[in-house]
Each structure stands twice: as structure tokens, then as C-alpha cells.
Amino acid sequence: MTAREQLLREIQHSSEPLIKEVLDFLLFARSRNYCFVEPEVVDRQTPQQPIWEFAQELMQDAPPEELAKLPTDSARNHDHYLYGAPKQP
Numbered sequence: 001m002t003a004r005e006q007l008l009r010e011i012q013h014s015s016e017p018l019i020k021e022v023l024d025f026l027l028f029a030r031s032r033n034y035c036f037v038e039p040e041v042v043d044r045q046t047p048q049q050p051i052w053e054f055a056q057e058l059m060q061d062a063p064p065e066e067l068a069k070l071p072t073d074s075a076r077n078h079d080h081y082l083y084g085a086p087k088q089p
Helices: 003-012 016-031 051-059 078-083
Strands: none
16 A cells, blocks of 8 residues: 555544644645655666757757856856855956
């Protein structure tokens, strides 16, 4: 019996106040990202795409004028752009 099946079975035999408490906990846990997601099965037989090709695919539809707005020092100053740290020279 899976955990889901067992939980549904227990809910059928529980009082309404207990069900409300369990629901409240479930919603809290979901909001805090406590829900476990089954990892995807990765086919190790298929060669992986290099990261630079993946990035190139993501950016292929970006207009050149938008790409021109990107900072040229983002690798050196990623802490500045992400967290507001002082820029590095």
C-alpha cells in the first residue's frame, strides 16, 4: 500500500477537526517546498547537450537590442547583480 493510499484510508476513518488539521499541515508543507518530487529518470545512453549550446538555444529568439542591455561584467560582478554587493574593479 502506498503512502497516498494509506493516507486516504486513514482520512476516511478520521474526525473532521483532525482532517482540517492534517489539511492545514499539508498546505503549510507544500508552501515551504517540503513536497518531495520524484527525480526524473535520466537516460545515460543519450549524450548530454553542452551548456553553451543550451544557452545559445535559449537566447536565439532574444532581440539584439535586449542582449545589448546585458552587463558585460556579469561574470566578475555576479554578486553585485544578484545580491547588491559592491562592484569589483
